[in-house]
Amino acid sequence: MEAFTTHTGRAVPLRRSNVDTDQIIPAHWLKKVTRDGFEDGLFEAWRKDAEFVLNRPERQGATVLVAGPDFGTGSSREHAVWALQNYGFKTVISARFADIFRGNSLKNGLLTVVLPQETVDALWELTEADPTVEITVDLEARKVLAPGIDADFELDENARWRLLNGLDDISLTLQNEGDIAAYEAERPSFKPRTITA
Amino acid sequence: MGRTLAEKVWDDHVVRRAEGEPDLLFIDLHLLHEVTSPQAFDGLRQNGRQVRRLDLTLATEDHNTPTLDIDKPIADPVSRAQLETLRKNCAEFGVRLHPLGDVEQGVVHVVGPQLGLTQPGMTVVCGDSHTSTHGAFGGLAFGIGTSQVEHVLATQTLPMARPKTMAITVDGELPADVTAKDLILAIIARIGTGGGQGYVLEYRGSAIEKLSMEARMTICNMSIEAGARAGMIAPDQTTFDYLEGRPHAPVGEDWDAAVAYWKTLRSDEDAVFDAEVVIDAAALAPFVTWGTNPGQGAPLSANVPDPASYEDPSERLAAEKALEYMGLTAGQPLRDIKVDTVFVGSCTNGRIEDLRNAASLLEGRKVADGVRMLVVPGSVRVALQAVEEGLDKVFKAAGAEWRHAGCSMCLGMNPDQLAPGERSASTSNRNFEGRQGKGGRTHLVSPQVAAATAVLGHLASPADLSDAVTTAGV
Numbered sequence: 001m002e003a004f005t006t007h008t009g010r011a012v013p014l015r016r017s018n019v020d021t022d023q024i025i026p027a028h029w030l031k032k033v034t035r036d037g038f039e040d041g042l043f044e045a046w047r048k049d050a051e052f053v054l055n056r057p058e059r060q061g062a063t064v065l066v067a068g069p070d071f072g073t074g075s076s077r078e079h080a081v082w083a084l085q086n087y088g089f090k091t092v093i094s095a096r097f098a099d100i101f102r103g104n105s106l107k108n109g110l111l112t113v114v115l116p117q118e119t120v121d122a123l124w125e126l127t128e129a130d131p132t133v134e135i136t137v138d139l140e141a142r143k144v145l146a147p148g149i150d151a152d153f154e155l156d157e158n159a160r161w162r163l164l165n166g167l168d169d170i171s172l173t174l175q176n177e178g179d180i181a182a183y184e185a186e187r188p189s190f191k192p193r194t195i196t197a
Numbered sequence: 198m199g200r201t202l203a204e205k206v207w208d209d210h211v212v213r214r215a216e217g218e219p220d221l222l223f224i225d226l227h228l229l230h231e232v233t234s235p236q237a238f239d240g241l242r243q244n245g246r247q248v249r250r251l252d253l254t255l256a257t258e259d260h261n262t263p264t265l266d267i268d269k270p271i272a273d274p275v276s277r278a279q280l281e282t283l284r285k286n287c288a289e290f291g292v293r294l295h296p297l298g299d300v301e302q303g304v305v306h307v308v309g310p311q312l313g314l315t316q317p318g319m320t321v322v323c324g325d326s327h328t329s330t331h332g333a334f335g336g337l338a339f340g341i342g343t344s345q346v347e348h349v350l351a352t353q354t355l356p357m358a359r360p361k362t363m364a365i366t367v368d369g370e371l372p373a374d375v376t377a378k379d380l381i382l383a384i385i386a387r388i389g390t391g392g393g394q395g396y397v398l399e400y401r402g403s404a405i406e407k408l409s410m411e412a413r414m415t416i417c418n419m420s421i422e423a424g425a426r427a428g429m430i431a432p433d434q435t436t437f438d439y440l441e442g443r444p445h446a447p448v449g450e451d452w453d454a455a456v457a458y459w460k461t462l463r464s465d466e467d468a469v470f471d472a473e474v475v476i477d478a479a480a481l482a483p484f485v486t487w488g489t490n491p492g493q494g495a496p497l498s499a500n501v502p503d504p505a506s507y508e509d510p511s512e513r514l515a516a517e518k519a520l521e522y523m524g525l526t527a528g529q530p531l532r533d534i535k536v537d538t539v540f541v542g543s544c545t546n547g548r549i550e551d552l553r554n555a556a557s558l559l560e561g562r563k564v565a566d567g568v569r570m571l572v573v574p575g576s577v578r579v580a581l582q583a584v585e586e587g588l589d590k591v592f593k594a595a596g597a598e599w600r601h602a603g604c605s606m607c608l609g610m611n612p613d614q615l616a617p618g619e620r621s622a623s624t625s626n627r628n629f630e631g632r633q634g635k636g637g638r639t640h641l642v643s644p645q646v647a648a649a650t651a652v653l654g655h656l657a658s659p660a661d662l663s664d665a666v667t668t669a670g671v
Contacts, residue, residue, distance in 0.1 A: 016518070017511040018390055018490045022629040027608045031261065031275040033235035033282050045631050068511055070391040073424060073490070074627060075608075076326040077233065078342035096391055099426050100326060104342035117511075156358070158218050169344070170244070173352045176221060179213040180354055183223050188458070190451040191225055192314050193252040194293050 002109035003166030007090045008136040009063030011127040012053055019067055020074035021101060025083040038083035058131035065092045066123045066135075072101025072112075081105045091137045093144065095120050106159050107169065113137055113144060119151045139164060199465025201362045202431050203397040206337045206462065210320050212354050219356040225319040225336075227349045228305045229256035229292065231283040232610070233324030237347035238286040248290045250353040255314065256287050256294040259304045260610045264573050264600035267297055276611065290350075303576020303602045306330040306544035310414065311578050313443025317432035317459040322349055327544045327626065329420040332429035333413035334436055335462045337397065339427050360426045361395050361471035364464075366402040369478035374659045376554070377412035378546060378624065378643035380404070380476075381419040382484040382494045388474060390492040393425030396472065399464060400430050404478035410439040411550040418545045419626050422491035431463045483658040485531055486628045486641040488519035493628075495531060497646065497658050503527035522630050523638050524618070531656055534640065538621040539570040539597075539651040540633070541644055543607040546624035547575025549582050551644040555624075556588040558648035558659055559595040565654030570597035571613060573605040597651065609634045622650040 029041035046052045053059055065084065071094040072080060081104045084092065092110065095117040105112045115123075126133055126146055136145040139160060144151045155163075162169070173180075200208070213221040227250075234256070241247070248254060261276035271277040280297065287294035295301040301308060306327055309315040317335035322328060326340035345355055365384060385392075398420050400413075408416070413430050420428025437456055440446045447455045464470075486494040487501050493516070495502065504516035504527065520527065525534070541547075541555050552574060564570045572592045574580035580602055583589055589599045606613040607625035615621055615637025624647050628639040640656060649657040 015514070017515050018492075020490065020627075020629045022608075022627065022632050026631055026635075027260075027610045030232050030610065031273075031279045033239075033279060035236050045635065070394075070424070073390055074326065074421075074629060076324060076328075076340040076342055078236075078324075078344060081342070096394065098391075098424055099394060100340055100342060100421075104344065107342065107344040169356065170240075170246075170348050170351050173221065173348065173354055173356060176213050179221065180223070180352060183212040184353075187223075188454065190447040190455040190458075191319070192316060192445040192447070194226075194255040194314065194445075195252050 001107065001166045001168060004109050004111045004139050004163045006136065006138040006140060007063065008134050009090065010061065010132065011064040011066050011123065011135050012059050012062045013124040013127050014053060014065060014067040015124060017068035018070045018073055021072055021077050021080040022074055024072070024080040025077065030077055030079055035082050036086055038079055039086035042083040042087045061088070063088055063090045064135045064137065065089050066120060066127065067092060067094045069095040069117060071097050073098040076100045078104045078108070081108045081110050085110050093120060093123065106163060109163060109166065111137060111139060111163065113153050115144060115151050115153055119149065122149055198469065199467040201464040201468045201470060202335060202399055202429060202462055203337060203360070203362045206318055206320070207359060209318065219358045221354050221356050222320060224322050224349050224353055224355060225253060226309065226314055226321045227254045228309055228321065228323035228328070229254065229346070230259050230305050230325065231279045232260045233343050234286065234346055235279065235282045236343050237350055238290065240347040241290070241350055246351045248292060248350045251291050253353060254292050254350070255309070256283060256292050257302055257305050257308050258283060258295070258297050260604045260608065262297045262603040263611050264603050264605050264613055267601045273612070300577050303578065304544045304547060304604055306418065307547060307575035307579065310334070311443070311576060313440055313446040316440060316455070317436060318462050322355065326421040327418050329425070329428045330414050330418040330544055332417040332420065332427050333410060335429055335432035335459065337427055337429065340421060360397045363393065363396040363398050363472040363474065364470040365398050365400050365474045365476065367400065367404040367476045367478050368402040369404055371404055371478045371481060374483055374645055375481045376643040376645060377408055377415040379481055379484040380478070381416045382486065382491065382641060383481055384476060385419065385423045385492050386494045387476070388423050390422060390490050391424045393420060393423035396425050398423070398425045398428040400428060405430060406433065409550060410435060411548045414548070415545055419491065422626060432459045483643065483646050485646060485656055487523065487525060487531060488516065489522055489628055489630050491626065491628060491641060493519055494641065497531055497656060499531055501525045501527055501529045501531060532661070533655060535620070535655045536568060536622045536640070536650055537619045538615060539568060539647050540573070540606045540621055540623040540625060541571070541647050542573030542575065542605055543625040544575060545626045546644050547573060547579065549579050551624065552579065552583050552588050553586070555644040555648040556591040558645060558662060559597065559652070560591050562595055562652045564596040564651045568651055568654050570651045571600055571606060572597050573600045574602045576602050606633050608632060622647050622656060
């Protein structure tokens with residue numbers, strides 16, 4: 001996983017709530033068997049509208065998505081995270097994220113930042129007034145900084161440590177092989193098996 | 198202090214607990230399908246890893262599979278490649294797979310329970326958000342992403358933060374024609390699409406206890422639409438009766454030991470939930486969605502809401518955008534909404550009872566002119582059972598299309614899709630923009646409402662059907 005320490009970039013204000021993963025990446029894109037090449041599928045239906053915020057010239061090259069509440073609801077497709085990353089986003093800010101989407105994002109180094117809706121509103125106003133304004137998301141200090149905005153955000157220490165160091169979950173878990181084997185030895189015999197060894 | 202059902206199942210699966218770390222949970226059953234697994238198998242290969250517990254892993258093909266001409270090569274080359282990738286991966290790593298054409302093939306969340314692999318007190322995961330379905334048996338069942346699929350394949354465990362618990366108590370008697378689907382749609386409308394965020398929901402109360410296993414699966418299936426991590430229902434005699442004799446259910450002494458354990462899986466009297474919601478079953482009515490998320494629903498007898506009636510600006514904007522997308526006007530009676538397509542199927546409502554409920558209303562009636570009705574059984578076993586009961590004949594006689602098993606029009610990854618602007622009444626789980634096909638408009642309904650809607654051509658309940666007959670008779 002790519003490590004995340006701090007990132008500074010221009011923003012895209014997405015004034016929509018309940019942006020579900022079917023909007024982020026429609027199902028027909030899910031037939032791909034790779035983790036890359038999803039950038040053209042990102043918000044595919046909305047991007048057909050020339051006025052959609054992602055299509056505006058002043059938003060090209062922006063890397064911070066500032067979205068309405070309940071971002072990433074619906075399907076568990078990790079492709080939604082890959083699509084955002086493939087497009088160039090490094091971080092998404094929202095008042096509330098769907099659980100599975102958030103878990104997926106943190107496993108891929110896409111930092112999802114939860115801020116109160118008032119702060120999201122302030123960021124929207126800021127970037128809409130001046131699209132060149134840059135927002136800094138500092139994971140070490142757990143802060144979002146922009147002109148006139150200095151907002152602290154929460155992220156549990158373990159997730160933060162993994163992100164800062166770009167650690168691979170599987171390698172970490174396999175360090176506890178002894179615990180897994182011990183648990184397996186104690187499992188009741190009535191638990192079902194899909195195949196008999 | 199007592200523990201909730203969710204806490205008991207969680208505690209029984211903790212492999213490792215350490216201060217400042219998420220718990221490491223053991224996974225009893227890992228279900229796979231073609232869409233969310235290819236990148237996970239690639240990860241295993243790149244790191245030289247194996248599947249740790251093949252005996253706790255099962256794959257099926259469902260999302261891409263066609264529901265017509267299944268004996269011919271799959272027309273869409275990209276879909277075909279994805280299914281072939283799953284077959285190749287399962288063969289290479291030794292995973293049991295039920296491919297298209299196999300008698301055990303079907304939607305992953307229909308297949309697990311019907312094989313008896315889903316049992317009380319288990320942890321079940323799958324790279325699919327509707328894994329919450331399996332919680333109907335009193336286990337913890339989570340949808341996971343592809344990175345987690347790889348993690349479970351490699352370690353049979355998942356590091357997870359302990360969720361909060363929410364009790365949803367439904368007491369009283371559900372009125373006639375009010376189904377599990379209406380109940381869960383009403384619950385989601387009440388708590389919102391983010392209302393369950395961070396929680397495991399436990400559905401309880403006398404109305405829940407009276408539900409069949411299949412109805413319980415419908416409820417738990419849509420927990421994710423309320424944003425919940427999982428949904429669950431305490432196992433009882435209904436659960437044990439459903440499981441006994443299934444291919445993977447325990448037998449003999451193992452059965453006795455299992456049942457003794459399963460009977461302990463109830464929230465203690467003095468257990469404390471982090472949140473509680475109480476619903477009066479008797480006050481419910483057939484429920485449909487009018488918007489573009491599953492929380493935007495209302496009783497069928499209501500009108501399309503006026504966005505101006507929402508105090509929250511973000512909800513107001515969402516309602517405005519939803520009406521625009523859905524082509525609806527505030528104040529329009531929901532019953533007046535005409536549909537082009539009716540879809541009966543999916544992991545929410547593609548089981549045998551759902552097909553029976555729809556068929557019972559179609560018997561002796563016809564699908565309205567200009568309406569296309571697709572009936573897609575959730576699995577090959579469900580299809581075979583339906584044929585044995587003659588339900589396929591009822592559907593065909595009514596003018597509906599009887600198809601092969603799969604996810605089908607729930608998400609339109611196969612050729613079963615809505616055309617732009619087309620409107621459906623669908624027994625599936627998501628009414629998101631474009632979910633059933635680009636530009637398609639979806640109303641989520643129960644199988645009964647789907648059948649009545651197919652006959653009348655507009656959103657309707659079974660009661661409207663008998664009214665229509667009476668009127669015709671006069």
